[in-house]
Amino acid sequence: MPIATACLPVDELLCAIRELSRAGRWETAALLLESLSVTDPDARARVALTAAEVALEHDWFSGTDTAAERVAVAVAEKETHTTPGGAWDLEFVRLRHDYARLLLVDGTLRFGPVGKDPEALAALRRRARALRDGAPDDRRRGWAALYLGLITDNHFAERTAAPVHYEAALRAGEAGADDLLAREALRHLGDHDHDCGDRTRALDRWRRATALGARAGTVPGTLSQQLLLAVLARDSGDEPAAQALATEVTRWAEAIGATRLAQQASAFLGGTDPTAPPQDR
Template identity: 65%
Template sequence: MTPATNAFVDLDELLRSVRELSVAGRWERAARLLAAAAVDEPAARARITRAAAEVALDRDWFAGTDTAAEPIDAAEKEFPDGDWDTDFLRLRHTYGRLLLVDGTLRIGPDGKDPEELAALLDRAEGLQDSAPDEVRRGWAAMYRGLITENHFADQATAAMHYAAALRAGEDGSDGLLAREALRHLGSLDHDAGDDERAGERWRRATALGARAGTVPGTLSQQLLLAVLARGAGDEAGARALGAEIVRWAGAVGADRLAAQAAAFLAGADPTAPGPAEAA
């Protein structure tokens, strides 16, 4: 048995390390690190609780698990007077939850409660207006775009929100935000038949994701590049890349992504309107 050791670790440094682990797809390690942090001070405990909710939400998105509801509830209790970052976690969770209709991911408003969708969009706008800095304002804009596109099927308006998110990511040097915006702007280009522009954006998004350390995010970008290879007639290249994505995603526990890549190998188009487009 390894003896317990008391050691001082700066909380900001701890939370940065946890965030990097989560972005890299090391969700269990990130959660264990947070669980091992013994703190008594209420403000520190609240930040750790919020970080645990973010790790759970990241894992749910890529692994297809359903673990974030309880941690987000716990985080909200730690901030009874409200907290922008916790409110944003709730927005992200609700956005993903409402994509499910009868257990199936569905793009567009069909089968969804219009009042609930309107409230979600209003909440995203409120978070954008109240954001404490430009980067977080950009993330709120990003989700306004996602909600507008994937719940309301309004690509033109979504593109404006994605462009705002891209500007914020570039101005604030947030590679993950810029990557997310480029990913979805590229998808709109692809839908419009402009694969050259889509490829430019998707390749840049892939590089930004890799630089930021997002293993599952980079793999999801490579799946889009495999789509372009297939569309250009390079089926062998597309299948080779798809097979590696299945292998890598399975190895890091990104089971939802692995399933999407396996479906691609079987002939599915992950950019077609339907479940895979929301990822």
């Protein structure tokens, strides 16, 4: 039965649905989206965009393939966007989807440029730059900067060039009180600290990222941060602590259906380093 939206604004419902998605309740979020009955074209476009965002989160942590169809529906609604920033948000969702899609080579996550179409990667980076330069506000500019860093890091393996983008994202996240953006920036800056051998700074950043993620309600994101803390425990020689953390991350990730994250934690228990430089992963 469709959910009546007359007594609650659509945007408030969509905000609650996004919170469910951050908590790892992707199926519930998707079910609510399918149950919404909206006739206003702009509201319909925002519902389609949120459905694409939920599917992207689901796919990233679970290794599923649900986003392509949702993104296509959101693109089909493109001309009905009248909300400020709506068109930018759609292009950003498309960028996120293509970023994740290009990471998969023969069904496996592959970091670095090997085995990938160089023209597709170059186009992806150009799009990220265009989104950053054309962002309607500082918060969105920060998110585009974050993905410019991720593309530089994980598709081009240009490790020394990426942190400046993460720093810009962190400034935007802190200035705009966007805990998720600040969390993502700290996560990746800490990764670079770790690679440079600065475990103290990595620990500080990864602890801050863990707390920010928890405050923002991202359950799978907080679990992924706990796995990074397990990496530092192993680095410091505390293997029992590393094993204990990773065991719980595996158990909890499996419980919420975050299959890809559970596999990463299980691989860590077997000796794999999830923070190895992109070309070595």
